[in-house]
Amino acid sequence: MAIITAQRRFQRLALLAMFCLAGTYLLLYRLPDRPLMESWRTSTYVPSSFDWAHRPQKHPIPESSITDLPKGSPRQLPRIQHGFSKEELTEAHNRTQRERRDAILETTKRAWGAYREHAWGRDELNPQTMNGADTFGGWGATLVDSLDTLWIMGMKKEFAEAARFVGTIDWDSSTLTEISLFETTIRYLGGLLSAYDLSGEKLLMGKALELGDMLYAAFDTPNHLPPNAFHMRKAREGLLFANTRESIAVIGSLSLEFTRLSQITGDAKYYSATEAIKQGMERTQDSTKLPGMWPTYIDVRNGFLTSDSSFTLGASADSAYEYLSKMYELLGGLDRTYETMHTKAMDTIKNRLLLRPMLPDTDAPDILFPGTVFANGAGGIIDLVPEVQHLGCFAGGMFALGGKLFGSDEDVQVGEQLARGCAWAYESFPSGIMPEIAEIIPCGSESNPDYISPCEWNETRWEREGDRRGRFPKPWRALRDRHYFLRPEAIESIFILYRITGKKDLLDVAWRMFQSIQEATKTAFANSAIVDVLAEAGQTDKVNSMESFWIAETLKYFYLIFSEPELISLDEYVFNTEAHPFRLPNLGK
Ligand SMILES: *[C@@H]1O[C@H](CO)[C@@H](O)[C@H](O)[C@H]1NC(C)=O
Ligand SMILES: *[C@@H]1O[C@H](CO)[C@@H](O)[C@H](O)[C@H]1NC(C)=O
Numbered sequence: 001m002a003i004i005t006a007q008r009r010f011q012r013l014a015l016l017a018m019f020c021l022a023g024t025y026l027l028l029y030r031l032p033d034r035p036l037m038e039s040w041r042t043s044t045y046v047p048s049s050f051d052w053a054h055r056p057q058k059h060p061i062p063e064s065s066i067t068d069l070p071k072g073s074p075r076q077l078p079r080i081q082h083g084f085s086k087e088e089l090t091e092a093h094n095r096t097q098r099e100r101r102d103a104i105l106e107t108t109k110r111a112w113g114a115y116r117e118h119a120w121g122r123d124e125l126n127p128q129t130m131n132g133a134d135t136f137g138g139w140g141a142t143l144v145d146s147l148d149t150l151w152i153m154g155m156k157k158e159f160a161e162a163a164r165f166v167g168t169i170d171w172d173s174s175t176l177t178e179i180s181l182f183e184t185t186i187r188y189l190g191g192l193l194s195a196y197d198l199s200g201e202k203l204l205m206g207k208a209l210e211l212g213d214m215l216y217a218a219f220d221t222p223n224h225l226p227p228n229a230f231h232m233r234k235a236r237e238g239l240l241f242a243n244t245r246e247s248i249a250v251i252g253s254l255s256l257e258f259t260r261l262s263q264i265t266g267d268a269k270y271y272s273a274t275e276a277i278k279q280g281m282e283r284t285q286d287s288t289k290l291p292g293m294w295p296t297y298i299d300v301r302n303g304f305l306t307s308d309s310s311f312t313l314g315a316s317a318d319s320a321y322e323y324l325s326k327m328y329e330l331l332g333g334l335d336r337t338y339e340t341m342h343t344k345a346m347d348t349i350k351n352r353l354l355l356r357p358m359l360p361d362t363d364a365p366d367i368l369f370p371g372t373v374f375a376n377g378a379g380g381i382i383d384l385v386p387e388v389q390h391l392g393c394f395a396g397g398m399f400a401l402g403g404k405l406f407g408s409d410e411d412v413q414v415g416e417q418l419a420r421g422c423a424w425a426y427e428s429f430p431s432g433i434m435p436e437i438a439e440i441i442p443c444g445s446e447s448n449p450d451y452i453s454p455c456e457w458n459e460t461r462w463e464r465e466g467d468r469r470g471r472f473p474k475p476w477r478a479l480r481d482r483h484y485f486l487r488p489e490a491i492e493s494i495f496i497l498y499r500i501t502g503k504k505d506l507l508d509v510a511w512r513m514f515q516s517i518q519e520a521t522k523t524a525f526a527n528s529a530i531v532d533v534l535a536e537a538g539q540t541d542k543v544n545s546m547e548s549f550w551i552a553e554t555l556k557y558f559y560l561i562f563s564e565p566e567l568i569s570l571d572e573y574v575f576n577t578e579a580h581p582f583r584l585p586n587l588g589k
Contacts, residue, residue: 058238074332252320292348432516
């Protein structure tokens with residue numbers, strides 16, 4: 001027995017040594033030169049147990065039909081950030097922001113510490129029962145998603161420890177038979193690429209490349225377009241098909257990550273794969289039931305059919321729009337198609353989707369929200385539903401960033417109205433936080449479809465359309481989902497608006513938001529999603545959930561808004577939809 005065990009151990013050691021050699025090979029020969037941090041040379045790199053890079057394609061793409069990254073030197077893009085002057089950044093200003101930033105750091109350390117102690121290597125910490133849960137592949141979603149946050153906040157020791165863990169991730173050890181292509185791309189691949197961009201640590205890039213090669217198999221389908229459901233075994237065997245009903249967010253939000261992967265590795269195939277999606281989107285943009293936008297669900301299998309009739313900036317659509325201007329940025333302005341697509345989409349949103357709430361105050365703030373449209377195409381009949389989603393709160397940042405990039409002051413202003421809309425919504429609820437999904441009474445109505453122009457408060461309308469039982473604050477007429485899931489979109493837009501406009505009151509807006517969130521979501525050791533934003537902040541029921549985006553996104557944006565404006569400047573980085581900053585190719589504006 002002993003001999004067999006020793007033999008087995010030897011075999012295992014030999015296998016491990018082989019893996020490590022293969023890993024070193026991978027790191028040394030497939031990756032570009034970037035400074036390698038001293039401390040990493042001794043880290044163990046264990047390659048995944050299946051080599052996706054050399055998996056034979058079932059539906060091979062000939063070398064000749066791979067689209068190269070756009071050639072030429074990057075265009076000079078307009079400056080995005082406000083030029084903060086020395087006079088603006090006084091000693092007192094700096095001190096206040098530093099104190100606020102330190103409070104965010106403290107909250108992050110607490111949440112990270114709890115995760116590290118009770119859920120290390122798991123996808124999430126359950127912040128009430130204090131155990132781990134696997135929800136996104138089981139490779140340590142919170143750990144990978146948090147890497148760049150740790151780096152940005154100067155938690156270098158924690159970063160080093162987490163990165164060492166990353167070196168041992170086996171993408172083929174998932175506890176799930178099927179994973180989400182979208183979530184894995186934005187959280188894991190985005191997280192690794194960004195952590196590499198910031199730290200230059202090759203071990204992270206090695207794992208990003210392994211994962212990229214795995215996810216690339218999602219495109220090995222008869223029409224080379226991917227399904228979101230990435231079934232591990234079927235993917236290996238090339239048995240995946242694009243879906244007949246896929247959300248546009250899934251299909252439209254792979255481009256930034258796959259493009260960054262191509263830029264870093266010099267291998268265009270990842271970029272080329274998502275380029276085919278862009279072409280489908282470009283081809284169909286003008287012929288949907290709401291031209292300029294894409295329906296929430298499309299048929300990817302049968303040639304990108306867009307006959308669905310719902311249009312939103314919320315769930316299942318959001319980042320498809322967010323990525324248009326961001327791809328223009330990441331490609332150094334060399335693909336003007338993205339500018340055209342972005343501009344068309346923003347025009348349709350401005351004309352059809354936006355609404356102004358009817359507000360009770362006499363000096364009502366100048367705010368807007370995106371609603372949801374149902375369009376039947378034929379007679380041009382559209383129905384605007386005044387549904388406000390927390391997920392849609394990213395729109396303020398999208399309009400402002402696009403406005404700066406493409407020289408539209410109007411869009412920067414719309415961005416501010418949208419960002420301030422969500423901030424206002426936060427303050428209108430007892431907890432100081434807006435809910436996941438709610439309905440508001442808009443200025444316009446079916447008989448008067450001017451939803452944008454300011455209007456006066458109409459008590460008769462409130463009595464008729466508002467909640468009969470008087471449970472909701474004015475002018476909210478229904479709460480479809482009262483949770484707050486620790487989401488980032490509202491602070492994301494406030495952060496972008498602050499960096500773009502330099503308006504100081506946004507810092508106070510952000511601080512009030514943070515205090516409410518902290519008060520309402522704090523648990524004994526971390527933070528948790530809450531059941532009902534109608535509860536007073538100190539008396540909320542928790543749902544025992546802290547998704548990876550709490551540290552990856554929400555706390556990062558809070559930290560950055562209170563930091564010096566040069567930290568992760570919007571002129572040097574573009575954020576993916578999981579708040580992972582990718583380095584832009586055109587520095588030195
Ligand atoms: C207020 O709303 C009611 C009910 O919708 C409507 O009949 C009335 O004309 C409105 N009043 C004003 C001043 O717009
Ligand atoms: C405040 O901080 C900024 C950096 O964000 C710095 O440039 C400026 O000099 C500081 N102001 C004072 C008065 O120290």
